[in-house]
Amino acid sequence: MSIAGLPGAHGAAPNHEKTVDVAIIGAGPAGLTAGYLLTKAGLSVAIIEKDAHYVGGISRTVEHEGYRFDIGGHRFFSKSQQVVDLWNEILPDDFIQRPRMSRIYYEGKFYSYPLRAFEALWNLGIVRSTLCMISFAxxxxxxxxxxxxxxxxxxxxxxxxxxxxxxxxxxxxxxxMPCDEMSADWAAQRIKGLSLWGAVVDGLKRSLGLNKAPNDGMQTKTLLETFRYPRLGPGMMWDAARDKIVASGKGEVLIGHALKQLASDGQGGWRMTATGEHGETVVRARHAISSAPMRELAARLHPLPQTSLNAKQLRYRDFLTVALKIRSDDLFPDNWIYIHDSKVKVGRIQNFRSWSPEMVPDESVACVGLEYFCFEGDGLWSMADDDLVELATRELATLGLVSAEQVIGGAVVRQEKAYPVYDEDYAAHVDAMRRELEGAHPTLHMVGRNGMHRYNNQDHAMMTAMLTVENIIAGQRVYDVWCVNEDAEYHEAGDEGEQAALPTARREVSEDQAAALASVREVPERIAAPKQRDAA
Structure with missing residues (x-):
C-alpha cells in the first residue's frame, strides 16, 4: 500500500521567475530553519523541496488513514539553549513530555539498552551463559x-x-557491511565502559549481599528518563516553520520542485532552476543555501566543479519503514526496540503510540513501524509495497510478537539517503569539494546532514543553518559552520539547554558549544586498504 500524502499548498506557477535574497535547496530541518530565521530578519527567501507532499525531510511525519509515522524516531532534546529556544518559538504549545525507553529483543526476551552485561547473562540462561563465559575466557x-x-x-x-x-x-x-570490514577504532568508541568480568564480579557480590549498586558492569551516564515530543510527530514542527515562513510575506516554499541546476551568475549571485509538475521555476538570489546531498549538488552546479568526480564517490545508507496496524493492545512500552536476531531482516521496531498517543487514533489498535536498512535499488528497496507488508507481518510472527491474523493493514515509507556512509575515502572527497566551493563561491553555503555529508542529528542540522544565517546577515563567514558536528551521546545524558547560546561574532563556535556539538559521530569506517595502513 503506497502512502498518499497531504496536498501541496505552496507550489509555483508554470515558468515562474522571481528574485529573492536567498535561494534554499531542501525543506528539511536545516533548510526550514534557515528560511525561518532569514525571513524573521527581513530577508526574502525561496525554498524548493522535491517531495510533493511533505516538508521536514527525514524529520517529517507521514500520515496514512489517520495514523502518523515518525521516520526514524526523533527525540527533541538538545544541549544547545539556542536550539531549544527556537523549537519553543516555532511550536510553543504542542510539546508533550514522554517516557524514554529502548531495549534489545533477542529470542523472545528483552534486554536493557545500553546493554547490562549481568542481566544479559542471566536472561540467556545457565547453559548459554556458561558457553559465553568459556568463550570470554x-x-x-x-x-x-x-x-x-x-x-x-x-x-x-x-x-x-x-x-x-x-x-x-x-x-x-x-x-x-561485514563487521570484519569495519574499523576497530569505531568499536572502541562505540562500546564504552562495558566490562563482562566486572559484571560477573558485581553479580556475585550482589548475590552475597555485598554490593547493592546496579550490577550492569558499566560506568554509565545517567540517561534521560523523559523527552519532549510534538504531540502529532516531528513533522508538526516543520509544518509550523513552513507556515510561518509563508505568513511572513517574505518567503515561498515550493514543494514538488526538484533542483535542475544551480548556476553562478558571474557576479557572486545565483540562478537556481527547479522543475515541478507544471514546468520550470527560476529563482535569482544573492546567496544560495544547499541541504541537498553533496553528490547531487555537485552534479547540478554550473560551471561543473573540478571535485564533482569526488562527490560522485560519496555513498549513502537508505532505509524503509513498514507501518503495520495490529488489532491488539500495545505490544511493548518502548519507543523502539532493537532486533538482534539473524532469523529476520528487520533491524528496529517503533511503537508509535509510545512516542505520542495522538499518533494512533484507535485505542484498540497498536501501530508499529518495522525499519529495514538497505541500499536504494537493492532487493528490499525494490520490493512491492504489498510484499513488504507481507514480509513485515511474517517477521513479527517469527519473532513471536504477534500472530499474522492480528495485522489489519499496513503502509510503506521509503527514505533515501538516510545516513551518509563514512567509507575510507569520504573525508577526502568532502574536504576537496568543500575547499573548492567555499574558495570559488563565498555566497554558496552547505548545511545539514546530507548537505555536509555528516551524520548529524536534527538539532545539529539546525545549528549549521543558524550559523549560516548569521554569516549571511554579517556579510562574511564569521562562523566556521564545519565546527558543528555531533556528540554521539549528547542526546542520551545531561541537561537540556545546558550550553549557553552562541556569541554574535566569533570565527568558530564557542568553547561551551563545541563541548556539546563538536565531537566525532559514532559511525563505522571501513578498514583502510593495506597501502593506506602502511602509510599511516
Whole structure:
C-alpha cells in the first residue's frame, strides 16, 4: 500500500521567475530553519523541496488513514539553549513530555539498552551463559594480537559467543557491511565502559549481599528518563516553520520542485532552476543555501566543479519503514526496540503510540513501524509495497510478537539517503569539494546532514543553518559552520539547554558549544586498504 500524502499548498506557477535574497535547496530541518530565521530578519527567501507532499525531510511525519509515522524516531532534546529556544518559538504549545525507553529483543526476551552485561547473562540462561563465559575466557587467554576490525576488537573484549549475539547481527543490518570490514577504532568508541568480568564480579557480590549498586558492569551516564515530543510527530514542527515562513510575506516554499541546476551568475549571485509538475521555476538570489546531498549538488552546479568526480564517490545508507496496524493492545512500552536476531531482516521496531498517543487514533489498535536498512535499488528497496507488508507481518510472527491474523493493514515509507556512509575515502572527497566551493563561491553555503555529508542529528542540522544565517546577515563567514558536528551521546545524558547560546561574532563556535556539538559521530569506517595502513 503506497502512502498518499497531504496536498501541496505552496507550489509555483508554470515558468515562474522571481528574485529573492536567498535561494534554499531542501525543506528539511536545516533548510526550514534557515528560511525561518532569514525571513524573521527581513530577508526574502525561496525554498524548493522535491517531495510533493511533505516538508521536514527525514524529520517529517507521514500520515496514512489517520495514523502518523515518525521516520526514524526523533527525540527533541538538545544541549544547545539556542536550539531549544527556537523549537519553543516555532511550536510553543504542542510539546508533550514522554517516557524514554529502548531495549534489545533477542529470542523472545528483552534486554536493557545500553546493554547490562549481568542481566544479559542471566536472561540467556545457565547453559548459554556458561558457553559465553568459556568463550570470554578463551578470548582473554588467546586474544587476537592483530586487531584491525570491529569483529577483532569485540571478540577480544567479550568472546565470540556474546559478540555474535549482541553485536554482529544488528550492526551488519544497519551498516550493510561485514563487521570484519569495519574499523576497530569505531568499536572502541562505540562500546564504552562495558566490562563482562566486572559484571560477573558485581553479580556475585550482589548475590552475597555485598554490593547493592546496579550490577550492569558499566560506568554509565545517567540517561534521560523523559523527552519532549510534538504531540502529532516531528513533522508538526516543520509544518509550523513552513507556515510561518509563508505568513511572513517574505518567503515561498515550493514543494514538488526538484533542483535542475544551480548556476553562478558571474557576479557572486545565483540562478537556481527547479522543475515541478507544471514546468520550470527560476529563482535569482544573492546567496544560495544547499541541504541537498553533496553528490547531487555537485552534479547540478554550473560551471561543473573540478571535485564533482569526488562527490560522485560519496555513498549513502537508505532505509524503509513498514507501518503495520495490529488489532491488539500495545505490544511493548518502548519507543523502539532493537532486533538482534539473524532469523529476520528487520533491524528496529517503533511503537508509535509510545512516542505520542495522538499518533494512533484507535485505542484498540497498536501501530508499529518495522525499519529495514538497505541500499536504494537493492532487493528490499525494490520490493512491492504489498510484499513488504507481507514480509513485515511474517517477521513479527517469527519473532513471536504477534500472530499474522492480528495485522489489519499496513503502509510503506521509503527514505533515501538516510545516513551518509563514512567509507575510507569520504573525508577526502568532502574536504576537496568543500575547499573548492567555499574558495570559488563565498555566497554558496552547505548545511545539514546530507548537505555536509555528516551524520548529524536534527538539532545539529539546525545549528549549521543558524550559523549560516548569521554569516549571511554579517556579510562574511564569521562562523566556521564545519565546527558543528555531533556528540554521539549528547542526546542520551545531561541537561537540556545546558550550553549557553552562541556569541554574535566569533570565527568558530564557542568553547561551551563545541563541548556539546563538536565531537566525532559514532559511525563505522571501513578498514583502510593495506597501502593506506602502511602509510599511516
Amino acid at each position: 578463551k578470548a582473554k587467554a588467546f586474544p587476537n594480537k592483530q586487531v584491525k576490525s570491529f569483529e577483532d576488537w569485540t571478540v577480544n573484549q567479550f568472546g565470540q559467543k556474546l559478540y555474535s549475539i549482541f553485536f554482529k547481527t544488528y550492526t551488519e543490518k544497519v551498516w550493510g
